[in-house]
Amino acid sequence: xxxxxxxxxxxxxxxxxxxxxxxxxxxxxxxxxxxxxxxxxxxxxxxxxxxxxxxxxxxxxxxxxxxxxxxxxxxxxxxxxxxxxxxxxxxxxxxxxxxxxxxxxxxxxxxxxxxxxxxxxxx
Numbered sequence: 001x002x003x004x005x006x007x008x009x010x011x012x013x014x015x016x017x018x019x020x021x022x023x024x025x026x027x028x029x030x031x032x033x034x035x036x037x038x039x040x041x042x043x044x045x046x047x048x049x050x051x052x053x054x055x056x057x058x059x060x061x062x063x064x065x066x067x068x069x070x071x072x073x074x075x076x077x078x079x080x081x082x083x084x085x086x087x088x089x090x091x092x093x094x095x096x097x098x099x100x101x102x103x104x105x106x107x108x109x110x111x112x113x114x115x116x117x118x119x120x121x122x123x
Contacts, residue, residue, distance in 0.1 A: 002026040002112040004095045009117030012085055016121070020080040022095030022114060029053070031099050034071060034078040037107060038091035038119075045094070045107045049080060058103035062088075085121045092116040 008020040022034070033052050039045040049069040050058040057069055068081040078095060095114035102109060 002029070002032070002097050004097060004112055004114035006093065006095045006114045006117040009093060009119045011120045011122065014085060014087055014121055014123050016085050017081070017083045018085065018119060020082070020093055020095075020117060020119070022078040022080075024076045024078070024095075024097065029073075029076060029097065032097045032111075033100065033102070033105070034069075035096040035098070035105055035110065036069060036078075036080045037094045037096055037110075038089075039094070039116075040088075040091040043091075047105055047107075048093070050103055050105065051078060052103075056103065060104070082119070085119075087121045087123045089119060090121050091119060093119050 003025045005023045035050045036048040037045050051069045051071045066084045070079045094116045096110040098111040100109045
């Protein structure tokens with residue numbers, strides 16, 4: 001079992017920044033891809049970013065150039081630095097982990113989910 005706990009969400013004005021954290025515990029994460037997804041009200045959960053144990057990263061088109069995913073292996077923590085935030089980035093952001101090889105994943109690929117953290121961007 002893998003437990004994931006997100007933090008760092010909040011309210012920010014458009015153009016601002018937030019950094020989300022995901023603390024992982026349980027099984028060794030060496031074989032897991034760590035991901036961020038988000039879900040806006042009335043919309044399906046969508047992929048945001050992935051970081052693999054190798055350090056390879058993958059991003060949704062909406063995140064490229066603005067978001068950066070990183071990983072502190074010693075702390076078993078994954079981060080999502082979000083810059084130049086837009087109102088359309090408003091969503092609940094979920095940390096996720098799975099052992100699939102896909103760089104870009106869908107929700108059904110995920111084995112473990114965090115509880116989510118709310119990000120609200122005001123215009």
